[in-house]
Amino acid sequence: MAEVRLVDIEKRYGNFLAVPQQSLTIEDGEFLVLLGPSGCGKTTTMRMIAGLEEITSGDIQIAGERINDKPPKDRDIAMVFQNYGLYPHMTVRQNIEYPLKLRGVDKAARTKRVQEMADKVELGALLDRRPSELSGGQRQRVALARAIVRTPKIFLMDEPLSNLDAKLRVTMRAELKHLHHELGVTTVYVTHDQMEAMTLASRVAVMREGRIVQLDTPKKIYAEPANLFVAGFIGSPSMNLVDGAVRNGMFRAEGIEVPVSLADREGVVIGIRPEELEIAGDASASINGKLYALELTGDSTLVTLRSGQTMLCARGPADFEAPIDAPCHLTPKPGARIHLFDRASGQRLDGTRH
Amino acid sequence: MRPAPFPIGNKFCPGDPDVKEKTLSYALLIPAFIIVLATTLYPLGYSFVTSFREWDLTKQRRPSGFVGVENYVHAASESGFQNSLWVTTIFVVTSVILTLVLAMSLALLLRRKGRMHTFTRIILILPFAMSPALIGVSYRFMFNPEFGVLAKGIGAVFPALEGTPWLASPDLAMAILVITDVWHWTPYMTFMCLGGLASIPRETEEAARIDGASNLRIIFGIVLPQMKGVLLVTAVLKTIFALKMFDQVVTLTGGGPGTSTETMAFFIFNVGFKWFDMGYASALAWILTAIMMLISAWYVRMLLSERKMAKA
Numbered sequence A: 001m002a003e004v005r006l007v008d009i010e011k012r013y014g015n016f017l018a019v020p021q022q023s024l025t026i027e028d029g030e031f032l033v034l035l036g037p038s039g040c041g042k043t044t045t046m047r048m049i050a051g052l053e054e055i056t057s058g059d060i061q062i063a064g065e066r067i068n069d070k071p072p073k074d075r076d077i078a079m080v081f082q083n084y085g086l087y088p089h090m091t092v093r094q095n096i097e098y099p100l101k102l103r104g105v106d107k108a109a110r111t112k113r114v115q116e117m118a119d120k121v122e123l124g125a126l127l128d129r130r131p132s133e134l135s136g137g138q139r140q141r142v143a144l145a146r147a148i149v150r151t152p153k154i155f156l157m158d159e160p161l162s163n164l165d166a167k168l169r170v171t172m173r174a175e176l177k178h179l180h181h182e183l184g185v186t187t188v189y190v191t192h193d194q195m196e197a198m199t200l201a202s203r204v205a206v207m208r209e210g211r212i213v214q215l216d217t218p219k220k221i222y223a224e225p226a227n228l229f230v231a232g233f234i235g236s237p238s239m240n241l242v243d244g245a246v247r248n249g250m251f252r253a254e255g256i257e258v259p260v261s262l263a264d265r266e267g268v269v270i271g272i273r274p275e276e277l278e279i280a281g282d283a284s285a286s287i288n289g290k291l292y293a294l295e296l297t298g299d300s301t302l303v304t305l306r307s308g309q310t311m312l313c314a315r316g317p318a319d320f321e322a323p324i325d326a327p328c329h330l331t332p333k334p335g336a337r338i339h340l341f342d343r344a345s346g347q348r349l350d351g352t353r354h
Numbered sequence B: 001m002r003p004a005p006f007p008i009g010n011k012f013c014p015g016d017p018d019v020k021e022k023t024l025s026y027a028l029l030i031p032a033f034i035i036v037l038a039t040t041l042y043p044l045g046y047s048f049v050t051s052f053r054e055w056d057l058t059k060q061r062r063p064s065g066f067v068g069v070e071n072y073v074h075a076a077s078e079s080g081f082q083n084s085l086w087v088t089t090i091f092v093v094t095s096v097i098l099t100l101v102l103a104m105s106l107a108l109l110l111r112r113k114g115r116m117h118t119f120t121r122i123i124l125i126l127p128f129a130m131s132p133a134l135i136g137v138s139y140r141f142m143f144n145p146e147f148g149v150l151a152k153g154i155g156a157v158f159p160a161l162e163g164t165p166w167l168a169s170p171d172l173a174m175a176i177l178v179i180t181d182v183w184h185w186t187p188y189m190t191f192m193c194l195g196g197l198a199s200i201p202r203e204t205e206e207a208a209r210i211d212g213a214s215n216l217r218i219i220f221g222i223v224l225p226q227m228k229g230v231l232l233v234t235a236v237l238k239t240i241f242a243l244k245m246f247d248q249v250v251t252l253t254g255g256g257p258g259t260s261t262e263t264m265a266f267f268i269f270n271v272g273f274k275w276f277d278m279g280y281a282s283a284l285a286w287i288l289t290a291i292m293m294l295i296s297a298w299y300v301r302m303l304l305s306e307r308k309m310a311k312a
């Protein structure tokens, strides 16, 4: 049992409020992903769990025990640091071995385990190098190996795959997913990569300026963003968000008319994901404007339409072609999710299924 | 203005302002170069030549007869020099080790930024701001058995030591000489160590804390290994300063009691300006220089291999 409970924690650096008072429970065996823009307090939150950063107020409990005053080494955690924190005077082997050595694992078992880990992160051939002789991505993998060499109560991983190439990232992601399945260790994971968040997480916590603005399963976060911030942050390319008003069951903005089930209201923002828009043949479509840009991404084409001041993006077929500035029409796919938000508060407005 | 169609290619134009500028900058360096030559290289060369000649300052105005390596051979058997070599070795070894250990420990203590941050650092720099000659004089007063503050203070705490003739005993005099030197140099070396500590990435220690290392283990297993380069440089500097140490001997012990604190620098000074044997003094000075160069070369080699380990 290693449930992590943050109760009314708060973190200030002098007068700067890095993480405002809030609570968070990470369930036993859960894979929680912290997602948010740079500087929103993800690392700070992790460091508080690790015991590297004192909390200004509140309590941290691991497996039901209050551990505010316990030093990091007694919390039984393993951590991947955002900037690795490798021991520069030790070889890769010694780096990975160090946590085992400190916990008194005998030599033979250590050697075997280190080799296993090195193979897992594809570094088997580099065991006798020093960190300064490695590339950024290789260093990062050493840091990862050093963290997973032991089975702790909690894994804390701060962007552990950020420096890897696309291919290796996918491999490592699968490796981590498997590891989590195998060991079932409670994991807190920071990433900027939404793909990683979506594929790995049991739950995602989206943070903004230190505050968790939505905590839900990846599916729910994607399908029902709680507010404008989450709506704009999750998804790539990001959700189209257009200011307008609702009149007689119809959302209207310049060049846009979409039927919605919402009472008449001013100051509404509509949100439609690019992948839920399709290119229509004629001007009877919901969204009309001129073609602004075409970007081929490989399996599809991103079509950007401009109507007055607003731009909308749609994911069209890869073979779509049209001259720039030609009239262009988009329409929500059948069954597409139309999201509506209140402009002033940014909160989601209900009754938006259509 | 000359036309400059390719501003980058103008290096090849004859009479180019760049070339003139370079000539001018060399010309401007000449006076400084001459001064260095006159004040450093000339005396060095002169003393080197002198070391192969006989020159009794009481009788001759300049070096006279060439005596080959006689001055150097003499040094190999002369007891005064042998003694100074031994005294210097003891002094250098003890003061370098003590200074480094103390400086490193202080740096570890002062590392964390607390409320006393600025205050402790100002206090710390004071001993280094004092002139070594003055330190010698003041320590001599403080260890005076009749009225010295330290002598009396120690006597008050340990009555058995009351009235100990501190500077009259060879071993104690050496100990006090070492103490004054350590006291003088520790602050400076502490700052060097603080600089080194500040350059260690914070995450390495944090990772060790999470991996389960005790504080002591972090210091010896993580921090000190990363300080190796800085500690080596500190050791070179301190060794050279200790080899050259002169002021405190003059003002604190005067080389005594007997010849028990006659360091090489002090002995060479005596040979040259008390006994006026300039040839022998020059030879000894060159021996001291050679020792310093050897030690520095050894340190530099260690440093380079350390760099290689950290980098390559």
Ligand SMILES: Nc1ncnc2c1ncn2[C@@H]1O[C@H](COP(=O)(O)OP(=O)(O)OP(=O)(O)O)[C@@H](O)[C@H]1O
Pocket: A013, A016, A018, A036, A037, A038, A039, A040, A041, A042, A043, A044, A045, A082
């Ligand atoms: N030691 C510190 N002193 C003062 N402010 C700090 C300190 N550490 C972090 N902060 C501030 O706290 C906020 C959160 O920082 P944190 O490192 O947690 O961000 P992050 O979400 O991890 O960002 P990134 O994705 O860029 O790593 C930032 O605004 C940062 O400037």
Ligand SMILES: [Mg+2]
Pocket: A042, A043, A044, A082, A158
């Ligand atoms: Mg961070």
